[in-house]
Amino acid sequence: MITFGEWLPDQPDLNNAGVTVANNVVPAANGYRSFPSFVSFSNAATARIRGMFAAKSASGNVSLFAGDDGKLYKFNQGTSNLDDVSKSGSPAYDLAGPERWRFSQFGTKVIAAGGTGEELQVFDVGTDSAFSNLGGSPPKADYIAVVRDQVWTANIDEGSGRVPNKVRWSAINNEASWTIGTDQADSQVIPDAGAITGLVGGERAVILMERAIAVAYYVGSPLIYEINRVETQRGCPFPDSIANVGGDVFYLARDGFYRFSGNQSIPIGAEKVDKFFFKDFDEAKVEKMSCAADPEAQLVAWSYVSNNATADTPDKILVYNYAINRWSIIEQECELLAPLFTPAYTLEDLDNLAANIDSLPAPLDSALYKGGQYFFGGSKDKKLHGFTGTVLAGTIETSEFTLTKNRHTLVTRTVPYFKDGSVTMQIGSRDRQDDATSFDTASSLTDEGFCQHRVQGRFHRARMNITGNWSFAQGLDMEGQTIGRR
Numbered sequence: 001m002i003t004f005g006e007w008l009p010d011q012p013d014l015n016n017a018g019v020t021v022a023n024n025v026v027p028a029a030n031g032y033r034s035f036p037s038f039v040s041f042s043n044a045a046t047a048r049i050r051g052m053f054a055a056k057s058a059s060g061n062v063s064l065f066a067g068d069d070g071k072l073y074k075f076n077q078g079t080s081n082l083d084d085v086s087k088s089g090s091p092a093y094d095l096a097g098p099e100r101w102r103f104s105q106f107g108t109k110v111i112a113a114g115g116t117g118e119e120l121q122v123f124d125v126g127t128d129s130a131f132s133n134l135g136g137s138p139p140k141a142d143y144i145a146v147v148r149d150q151v152w153t154a155n156i157d158e159g160s161g162r163v164p165n166k167v168r169w170s171a172i173n174n175e176a177s178w179t180i181g182t183d184q185a186d187s188q189v190i191p192d193a194g195a196i197t198g199l200v201g202g203e204r205a206v207i208l209m210e211r212a213i214a215v216a217y218y219v220g221s222p223l224i225y226e227i228n229r230v231e232t233q234r235g236c237p238f239p240d241s242i243a244n245v246g247g248d249v250f251y252l253a254r255d256g257f258y259r260f261s262g263n264q265s266i267p268i269g270a271e272k273v274d275k276f277f278f279k280d281f282d283e284a285k286v287e288k289m290s291c292a293a294d295p296e297a298q299l300v301a302w303s304y305v306s307n308n309a310t311a312d313t314p315d316k317i318l319v320y321n322y323a324i325n326r327w328s329i330i331e332q333e334c335e336l337l338a339p340l341f342t343p344a345y346t347l348e349d350l351d352n353l354a355a356n357i358d359s360l361p362a363p364l365d366s367a368l369y370k371g372g373q374y375f376f377g378g379s380k381d382k383k384l385h386g387f388t389g390t391v392l393a394g395t396i397e398t399s400e401f402t403l404t405k406n407r408h409t410l411v412t413r414t415v416p417y418f419k420d421g422s423v424t425m426q427i428g429s430r431d432r433q434d435d436a437t438s439f440d441t442a443s444s445l446t447d448e449g450f451c452q453h454r455v456q457g458r459f460h461r462a463r464m465n466i467t468g469n470w471s472f473a474q475g476l477d478m479e480g481q482t483i484g485r486r
Contacts, residue, residue, distance in 0.1 A: 001417065001474075001475050001476070001477050002398055002462070002475050002476050002477065002478065003030060003031065003474060003475040004018075004019050004022075004030075004031045004032055004396050004398070004464075004473060004474060004475050005017060005018035005019055006018040006019070006027065006272070006325075006326040006327065007019050007020075007021075007022035007027070007272075007273070007326065007327050007328050007329070008020075008271075008272055008273075009272075009273060009275075009276035010271050010272055010273060010274065010275040010276055011271070011272075013399055013400045013461070014399065014400045014401070014433065014459065015399060015400070015401060016399030016400070017399070018399065019396055019397060019398055019399060020397050020398070020399055020400075020461070021395055021396060021397030021463070022327070022328040022329065022395075022396055022397075023328075023329055023330075023331055023394065023395040023396075024329075024330055024331060024332075024392040024393060024394045024395065025328050025392075025394040025395075025396060025473065026297070026299060026319055026321065026328055026330075027319070027321040027324060027326035027327060027328050028321075028324070028472065029324055030474060031472055031473050031474040031475060032328065032394065032396055032472070032473045033471065033472055034391040034392065034394065034421075034466075034469075034470050034471055034472070035319075035330060035387065035391070035392050035394075036387045036388055036389050036390065036391055036392065037332075037387070037389035037390050037391070037392050038332050038333075038334060038378070038380065038385050038386070038387055038389065039385060039386060039388060039389035040380070040381070040383040040384065040385050041080065041383075041384055041385065041386055041388075042075055042080050042081070042082055042383050042384035043079075043080050043081050043082060043383065044082075044381065044382040044383050045066065045068045045071065045073060045082050045382045045383070046068055046069075046070065046071055046382070047068040047069040047070065047071075047382065048068060048069070048335060048379075048382060049066050049067070049068050049335065049336055049379035049382060049383075049384070050067055050068055050069065050095055050099065050100045050101050050114075050336070051066065051067045051100050051101025051102060051103065051112070051114075051336070052064070052065065052066045052067075052336065052338040052340065052377070052378070052379060052384065053065045053066075053101075053103030053105075053110065053112075053338070054339075054340045054341040055103075055105045055110045055125050056105075056125075056341065057108060057125045057126055058108060058126070061125075062341045063075075063110070063125045064340060064341070064384070065085075065103060065110060065112070065123070066082060066101075066379070066384060067093075067095075067101035067112065067114065068095075068382070069091075069093070069094065069095045069096070070086075070091035070092060070093050070094060070095070071084050071086045071091070071092060071093065072084075072085055072086045072087075072092070072093070072101070072112060072121065072123075072131050073085060074123075075384060082384070085123065085128075085129065085130045085131055086130065086131060087121065087130060087131050087132050087133065088130070093114055093118050094117060094118075095114050095115060095117070095118065096117075097287070098239075098240075098287035099114060099115035099117065099142075100114075100115070100240070101113070101114050102114075102142070102143060102144055103144070104144050104145055104146045104151065104201065105146070106146050106151055106175045107175075108124050108125050108126045109122050109123070109124055109125075109175055110122070110123045110124075110125060111134060111144060111151060111175060112131065112144075113140075113141045113142065113143065113144040113153065115140070115141075115142050116140045116141065116142060116155070116156065116157035116162050117140065118140060119133040119134065119138075119140060120133070120134040120138045120139075120140065120141065120144070120153070121133065121134065122134040122135075122175070122176075134175065134176060135176035136170070136174075136175075136176040136177045136178040136179070137178055137179075138151075138153065138168075138170065138176075138178045139153055139156035139157060139158045139159075139168050139178070140156065140157040140158075141153035141154060141155060141156045141157070141168075142154065142155035142156075142196075142239075143155055143196065143198060143199035144199070145199045145200060145201030145205065146201045147169065147201045147202065147203075147204065147205040147216070147218075147225075148203060148218055149172055149173050150169045150170050150171070150172055150173075150184070150185075151169060151170040151175045152167060152168075152169045152170075152199060152201060152205055153167065153168050153169070153199075154166070154167045154168075154196040154199040154207060155195060155196040155197075156168055163189065164194075164195035164196060165189055165190050165191065165193065165194065165195060165196055165209065166187060166188070166189045166190070166196075167187060167188055167190070167196065167199070167205070167207060167216075167227075168186070168187035168188075169185060169186060169187070169224075169225070170185055171183035171184060171185040172184050184220075184221065184224050186224045186225070188225070188227055190207065190209065190212075190214055190227060190229070192211075192212075193209040193210065193211045193212035193214070193229065193232075193235060194209050194210025194211045194212075194235065194237075195209065195210050196208070196209050197209060197210060197235070197236050197237065197238070197239040197242075198236055198239060198242040198249075198251065200242070200244045200249050202244075202247070204216060204217050204218075204262070205225070205227075206244070206249050206260065206262070207227070208235065208236040208242060208249070208251060209235045209236070210235045210236070210237045211232075211234075211235040212229045212231055212232050212235045213229070213230060213231035213235060213236070213260055213265065214227050214228060214229045214230065215227070215228055215230050215262060216228075230262075230263060230264070231260065231264065231265050233265075234253045234254070234255065234258070234265065235253065236251040236252065236253060237253070237254060238251070238252045238253075238286060238289060240286075240287070240289045240290050240291060241289055241291050241302060242291055243291045243292050243293040243300050244293065245293045245295050245300070245322065246295075247261065247262055248260065248261055248322070250268075250291070250293070250300045250320070250322070251291075252291075252302070253265075255274070256268075256269045256270055256274030256277075256278075257269035257273070257274060257277075257302075257320070259322065268320060268322075268325065269320075269327070272327060273318065273327045277304075277318060279307075280306050280307060280308075280316070281304050281305075281306065281307070282304070282305045282306060282307050282309065285304075285305040285309075285312055288304070288305050288312060288313070288314050288335070289302065289303065289304045289305075289314070290302070290303050290314070290334075290335075290336045290337045290338075290378070291303075291337060292337035292338050292339050292376070292378070293339060294339060294376040295339075297321075297376070298321055298322055298323040299319055299320065299321055299322070299376075300319075300320045300322060301317050301318065301319050301320070301330075301337055301376075302317065302318045302337075303316070303317045303334045303335075303336070303337050303378070304316060304317075304318070313333050313335055313380070314333065314334055314335060315331065315332070315333050316329060316330065316331055316332070317329065317330040317331075317332055317334060317337070330392070332392075333380055334378050334379075334380055334385070335378065335379050335380050335381075336378045336379040336380075337376075337377075337378045338377055338378050338379070339376060339377075340375055340376070340377040340384075340386070341375075375387070375388060390469070391421070391468070391469050391470060391471075393465070393466065393467040394464075394465075394466045394467075394470070394473060395463065395464070395465055395466075396463070396464045396466070396473055397428075397461060397462070397463045397464075398461050398462045398463075398476075399461060400428075400437075400459050400460065400461045401459070401460060401461070402458060402459060402460070403460060403478070403480045403482075404482045406458075407458070407482045407483075408431070408456055408457060408458050408482070408483050409456065409457070409458070409460065409480045409481065409482055409483065410454065410455070410456045410480055410481050410483050411427050411429070411453050411454075411455045411456070411460055411478060411479070411480040412452070412453060412454065412479050412480055412481065413450045413451060413452055413453060413478075413479045414427070414443075414450065414451045414453065414462055414476050414477065414478050414479070415449060415450045415451075415476060415477040415478075416445070416451065416464055416473075416475075416476045417473075417474040417475050417476060417477075418464070418466055418470060418472060418473045418474060419470065419471045419472040419473075419474075420468070420469055420470045420471045420472075421466050421467055421468035421469055421470025421471070422444075422445075422466070422467050422468045422470070423444075423445060423451075423464055423465065423466050423467075423470075423473075424442035424443060424444050424445075424451070424464075424465045425442070425443050425451040425453070425462060425463065425464060425465075425476070426439045426440055426441070426442050426443070426462070426463040426465070427439065427440050427453045427455040427460060427461070427462055427463075428440075428460065428461045428462070428463060429455050429456065429457030429458075429459065429460050429461075430457055430458070430459050431457050431458050431459070432458075433459070437459075437461065439463060440453055440454075440455050442465060456483060460478075460480075462476055462478060464476065
């Protein structure tokens with residue numbers, strides 16, 4: 001059996017150790033799994049959504065927030081509306097250019113940073129009905145995170161202009177106390193590494209910069225945090241290419257994709273997808289890139305505008321399975337990727353969501369309707385979306401090979417191995433390496449379980465097209481006969 005190996009678009013098609021096409025599928029250990037379509041579950045915001053966040057209260061209730069150029073919203077599952085919960089004023093905010101909303105939860109408080117043109121916003125999920133300016137005179141900031149029991153900001157404006165290489169953090173256990181020297185509130189400039197492009201919290205702070213990566217560890221007074229540059233050979237010049245799972249941070253550098261473990265960066269895309277990505281990526285629209293992790297599926301995904309896109313909307317999603325170190329690609333428009341939790345739906349809420357069961361954006365057993373359940377989502381067309389719809393049709397294509405060395409071969413049949421759904425098979429062939437590959441007409445399964453072909457050439461490859469509610473694609477067998485040297 002020819003087992004579907006890992007997707008290796010950076011390698012030559014001939015005798016490639018993996019597959020040359022893995023579209024609308026996600027990597028698995030011995031093949032590829034299906035991936036659901038991207039479906040909306042909210043009504044529209046006023047403008048393009050620039051940030052999303054799911055927060056949980058102490059009782060486990062979920063609140064789903066989003067923000068656009070001029071408003072912050074809270075999702076109402078009863079009406080599917082994005083209710084305006086902005087601070088008072090019209091417009092309440094004025095994000096522009098590449099600015100985005102970034103959120104963190106500190107206890108019951110959701111804190112939102114909208115860039116250095118906006119005051120930090122706060123919303124208590126237990127009591128508030130609208131956001132308001134965070135007290136204590138915090139800086140305006142591009143990035144926000146919670147480190148241990150303090151709120152951190154990075155790439156900030158303290159009132160006298162932007163300081164792109166500075167971090168500042170609040171007092172211990174008080175998000176509204178920012179006076180330097182009080183209860184270990186402090187700040188620090190990190191020189192000679194360019195602007196800060198990302199901030200990841202937890203027990204330590206990981207600070208991604210244009211030309212370095214620094215890690216901050218709590219050491220107590222008088223230093224409070226010891227900040228060391230542990231990665232000096234490269235940095236992250238792409239601010240929205242960052243996601244974290246536990247202690248690992250995934251990001252895009254100038255020379256490819258990396259996984260930072262706290263001590264060093266490990267290449268994950270070299271000789272696999274890096275060359276493909278930079279050739280396909282429209283860097284002029286880098287501000288439209290987004291990245292998010294799906295820890296339940298052990299995936300990290302990057303959405304981006306490709307050079308083939310017909311608009312400014314990201315049209316492709318590069319997917320990495322960090323458990324098995326394999327890649328695939330999804331062809332799907334997605335303006336913003338985000339990991340989400342959902343509020344619980346009642347039967348009455350489902351009535352408001354769709355006119356009938358067939359019109360629901362996901363099956364009834366989907367995590368979309370279960371309160372507190374994790375699901376992978378994002379936004380498009382000013383609406384919240386989830387990857388919860390029907391299964392996408394997948395395409396997997398083997399590398400090119402010769403059935404008989406230096407001989408022409410007539411391929412007569414293939415036997416595909418898959419689970420659920422429907423499959424058609426195609427054979428691609430050519431006589432010389434400088435010829436274009438020509439594929440035959442897609443062949444369906446016979447009653448005996450094989451697909452019939454009559455394709456001759458010196459070099460062959462096989463393409464599986466899998467549709468319906470399929471779950472797994474493993475590989476194929478191929479039969480053929482030698483017919484001569486030319």
